[in-house]
Amino acid sequence: MMDWGMQNRINRIIKPDTGKTLMFAVDHGYFMGPTSGLEQLDQTIEPLLPYADSLMLTRGALRYYTDPRVDVPIIMRVSGGTSILNKNLLHEGITVSMEDAIRMNASAVAFSILVGSDFERDTLLAFTQVVDEAERYGIPTLAVTAVGKALVRDARYLSLASRIAAELGARIVKTYYCENFERVINTCPVPVVIAGGKKIPEMDALTMAYNAIQTGAAGVDMGRNIFQSDAPVAMVQAVRAVVHNNATPAEAFEMYEEIKNR
Numbered sequence: 001m002m003d004w005g006m007q008n009r010i011n012r013i014i015k016p017d018t019g020k021t022l023m024f025a026v027d028h029g030y031f032m033g034p035t036s037g038l039e040q041l042d043q044t045i046e047p048l049l050p051y052a053d054s055l056m057l058t059r060g061a062l063r064y065y066t067d068p069r070v071d072v073p074i075i076m077r078v079s080g081g082t083s084i085l086n087k088n089l090l091h092e093g094i095t096v097s098m099e100d101a102i103r104m105n106a107s108a109v110a111f112s113i114l115v116g117s118d119f120e121r122d123t124l125l126a127f128t129q130v131v132d133e134a135e136r137y138g139i140p141t142l143a144v145t146a147v148g149k150a151l152v153r154d155a156r157y158l159s160l161a162s163r164i165a166a167e168l169g170a171r172i173v174k175t176y177y178c179e180n181f182e183r184v185i186n187t188c189p190v191p192v193v194i195a196g197g198k199k200i201p202e203m204d205a206l207t208m209a210y211n212a213i214q215t216g217a218a219g220v221d222m223g224r225n226i227f228q229s230d231a232p233v234a235m236v237q238a239v240r241a242v243v244h245n246n247a248t249p250a251e252a253f254e255m256y257e258e259i260k261n262r
């Protein structure tokens with residue numbers, strides 16, 4: 001039997017007309033505190049929301065920096081527990097009950113797993129607990145394949161982590177773009193989106209998004225490369241053209257420049 005609620009929530013995030021999604025990530029505060037560009041989170045996201053298919057953030061950011069009239073599906077970060085000051089960064093556990101995620105009308109919940117680390121078992125078991133609770137209410141779980149400093153972000157590792165995430169119940173996997181990305185896409189049975197990562201030149205970020213989409217990614221879950229851009233409103237529209245309209249990096253960059261200079 002089709003799980004209507006689950007399918008409806010996924011379709012609110014991954015747009016049925018293109019099969020793609022532009023997730024806008026502003027959840028960095030859960031381990032990075034007042035991240036550059038998000039000090040006044042509400043002011044940063046306000047002009048960008050019309051171009052986002054979903055907004056990924058913490059329950060605190062949702063409560064304190066957004067208006068309940070916001071008309072964008074929410075992906076709620078439900079993992080955390082360590083900060084950038086901790087040498088065991090990314091040893092994350094559950095930070096939000098499913099009851100509170102539902103109360104705040106989350107369309108999906110997001111949890112970081114750390115495959116290959118000393119803490120992999122903790123993060124994978126907490127992840128499956130979230131999956132069990134989320135599935136009960138028809139809420140998709142997005143797994144984030146966090147990568148520790150000692151691990152290499154290559155296709156071998158990222159396909160392993162992504163496949164494990166899907167086998168353990170993720171409905172969507174968020175991972176990093178890498179060389180031979182088709183290996184990640186071809187061995188993961190659920191939609192894969194890529195994280196943006198640290199701020200890089202706009203053309204490079206657009207090229208990475210383009211390569212990921214052309215290889216079969218379902219979209220991007222991008223944060224810093226949008227809100228730390230010189231022109232965030234131009235950048236989000238350029239990324240959107242790559243994700244939904246198959247714009248080439250050159251076309252998207254031209255669009256970025258044009259909107260920026262308007």
Ligand code: R5P
Pocket residue numbers: 025026027028112144146195196197198221222223224225
């Ligand atoms: C990391 O786990 C966080 O979820 C970030 O929000 C995510 O990586 C996307 O943001 P960025 O594009 O800035 O890496």
